[in-house]
Amino acid sequence: MEKVALITGIGGQDAAYLAKNLLEKGFKVIGTSRRSSADNLFRLKSLGIENELEVLSADVQEYSRIQELVMNIKPTQFYNLAAQSFVADSFKSPIYTSLVNGTSVLNILESIRLFSPETKFYQASTSEMFGESGSSFQNEKTIFHPRSPYATSKAFAHYSVQNYREAYNLHAVSGILFNHESPLRGEEFITRKITLGLSKIFLGKQKILKVGNIYSKRDWGYAEDYVQAMWKMIQSKKPKDYVIATGKNYSVKQFINECVKILKLKTKWVGKGLNEKLINLDNNKTIISIDKEFFRPSEVENLKGNFFKAKKELNWTPKTNFSKLVKMMIKSDLDYVKKN
Ligand code: NAP
Numbered sequence: 001m002e003k004v005a006l007i008t009g010i011g012g013q014d015a016a017y018l019a020k021n022l023l024e025k026g027f028k029v030i031g032t033s034r035r036s037s038a039d040n041l042f043r044l045k046s047l048g049i050e051n052e053l054e055v056l057s058a059d060v061q062e063y064s065r066i067q068e069l070v071m072n073i074k075p076t077q078f079y080n081l082a083a084q085s086f087v088a089d090s091f092k093s094p095i096y097t098s099l100v101n102g103t104s105v106l107n108i109l110e111s112i113r114l115f116s117p118e119t120k121f122y123q124a125s126t127s128e129m130f131g132e133s134g135s136s137f138q139n140e141k142t143i144f145h146p147r148s149p150y151a152t153s154k155a156f157a158h159y160s161v162q163n164y165r166e167a168y169n170l171h172a173v174s175g176i177l178f179n180h181e182s183p184l185r186g187e188e189f190i191t192r193k194i195t196l197g198l199s200k201i202f203l204g205k206q207k208i209l210k211v212g213n214i215y216s217k218r219d220w221g222y223a224e225d226y227v228q229a230m231w232k233m234i235q236s237k238k239p240k241d242y243v244i245a246t247g248k249n250y251s252v253k254q255f256i257n258e259c260v261k262i263l264k265l266k267t268k269w270v271g272k273g274l275n276e277k278l279i280n281l282d283n284n285k286t287i288i289s290i291d292k293e294f295f296r297p298s299e300v301e302n303l304k305g306n307f308f309k310a311k312k313e314l315n316w317t318p319k320t321n322f323s324k325l326v327k328m329m330i331k332s333d334l335d336y337v338k339k340n
Pocket of ligand 1: 008009010011012013014015032033034036040058059060061080081082083084085086100124125126127176177178179180181186
């Protein structure tokens with residue numbers, strides 16, 4: 001029988017890599033995208049797969065549409081990757097974020113329960129749910145202490161998946177993924193903002209880059225490695241939740257320093273707090289400064305994931321380390337800036 005994978009949020013970073021991966025595994029892939037005036041399928045194009053899958057329009061908030069899709073397609077696997085995924089924006093639109101990231105997951109779970117209970121379901125949970133958990137190395141047992149509307153909405157979805165698995169015996173899993181990046185990362189996210197901003201500065205197309213808290217630490221992996229974990233998780237015999245991470249974390253400042261090293265820029269950090277800045281020693285100009293606007297009302301200082309369970313039970317380990325990831329993103333952004 002034909003294996004069909006349905007992926008919501010097909011225009012996003014993870015969906016592009018996941019779709020490519022599933023196509024290579026012989027799946028028929030159907031992606032859903034909400035109506036948008038922007039070209040939101042450019043990532044599929046950049047991977048050369050835009051003609052290999054079907055794209056249907058659907059907003060995950062629209063129960064009747066989700067029900068219709070689940071009833072008609074009865075997918076073998078359903079990956080819910082759609083989300084209002086930008087933490088900073090979730091403080092500006094908390095209610096919208098809770099509807100898209102939280103209640104919409106119930107729309108999907110209800111549809112699967114009622115019309116296609118054999119469908120295996122994957123939910124995109126996040127390390128942001130740990131927030132300030134009090135633990136410096138988080139695993140599946142670490143308590144959640146969400147610190148943003150994004151994180152609270154994802155925690156609601158996470159517990160809903162757990163509940164539907166226990167109450168209705170659905171094959172539903174949540175991947176608690178730590179930050180994962182790539183050249184296809186949205187430009188508003190801090191890693192891409194830095195690689196793109198510094199590439200522009202390096203090529204003389206931008207003067208200065210403004211950032212927020214450079215001391216928050218994140219566990220950064222490569223998106224292509226992480227979509228393989230999604231697949232392994234949904235495939236596994238017994239549905240369970242897994243932490244997916246690299247086990248190492250770096251501050252935003254360390255991320256910037258790595259970019260500077262790759263670009264061979266001669267720089268120096270000066271000042272403290274909001275006055276801290278990065279100076280280009282070749283011309284004594286400030287190339288990075290701190291702007292209060294980019295601080296969150298409640299920050300998450302330290303995320304570092306323990307992926308021991310995924311390694312043991314799924315035989316999954318990350319393949320791409322921090323410096324390789326940063327190098328890949330800088331290289332891609334230098335090419336991108338030169339062409340645009
Ligand atoms: P992304 O690039 O921002 O993609 C999210 C996608 O969701 C976008 O294509 C967006 O469409 C779509 N979307 C937003 N609202 C929607 C709605 N109401 N109905 C249908 N689609 C909607 O995010 P990503 O990095 O690929 O992440 C994929 C998933 O993993 C997300 O759920 C995210 O929260 C979660 N996650 C990501 C990370 C990470 O570090 N990347 C870590 C943990 C969890 P538009 O293109 O129209 O905006």
